Amino acid sequence: MAPHRFRAAVFDMDGLLLDSERPIRDAWMRATREFGVALDAAAYLQVVGRNEADSRRMLQALLGATVGYDEVRARAAVLIAEAVGAGGYAVKAGVVALLQALHGRGVPCVVASSTNRAEVERRLAHAGLAGYFDAFSGGDEVRRGKPHPDLFLLAAQRAGQSPRDCLVFEDSEHGARGAIAAGMSVVIVPDLKTPSEEASSGCLAVLASLHEAHTHVPTWFS
CATH class of the missing domain: 1.10.150 (DNA polymerase; domain 1)
Incomplete structure (x- = not known):
């Protein structure tokens, strides 16, 4: 059976896109x-x-x-x-190359950050990354934050895709648990904390940086 290919990418911001x-x-x-x-x-x-x-x-x-x-x-x-x-905050390694690769394939990219949406847009614009994203979702827009699924379900809706067809990139275990609860697949790129074995086992991959994710784009995304 051919591996499932995703139709949208969902990104956390702090600790994943930005070294904040x-x-x-x-x-x-x-x-x-x-x-x-x-x-x-x-x-x-x-x-x-x-x-x-x-x-x-x-x-x-x-x-x-x-x-x-x-x-x-x-x-x-x-x-x-x-x-x-x-x-402002520095852009993390591998971010631009990955976003460019996804953009080149026409893959919608959205942000699902616990930070308030206005601040999400401000930080990403300041870092020169806002133009890579089709939509933004902030923690102030949902009733329950991570590790609940609400923010990721909102992001999938704004991406115009079902949760199953979204691949989430997260640095925190709280975020990974929320994405899984939303029915999404997750790639963890740890920042401040190494994820537990339980969290890691439930993810598609655990990578050292988004540089590694770039090589998987042709097989992960349609």
Whole structure:
């Protein structure tokens, strides 16, 4: 039997298309220290891939009752701006080549990011990537964030394809679980955290970078 060929590609943004998770994490860890709270990398990983509402709830719990989320977030935003400068977040390795290959085959590409949609479009435009995408889906547009399937179902709808015909590229396990729950196939390209064996076993592939995905385009997509 011939392998199933996908008709659309769905991409997470932070940590997959853009090297944004590290500067965001580092800024949050520094900001919390300034407020007298010890937030380590392992604790912060709990919020990676989550939408704004879930991240707020989880981080406030980690901060405790004496420090406000909005105060720390404002300070973290200043530190992020200082770290990335006017150039914004760097594009991850292999992204442009993969998007160009998909564009050349006429494969619709959409974004399914936990970040708010307006910020998704702003970051990708600043990075020169927005023109490769046919649609954008943000975490503020669905009731339940990753690892629930809602965001991926919205992305499939905007791609004009059934979930079965969409291949999702994700860096986080939360995202991979949401895509699988939506009935989609997933390729994980880990960023801050190596996926569990359980998550990896349920994916089409686990790749070191999107450079490797480029070679699979002719066999994965129709």
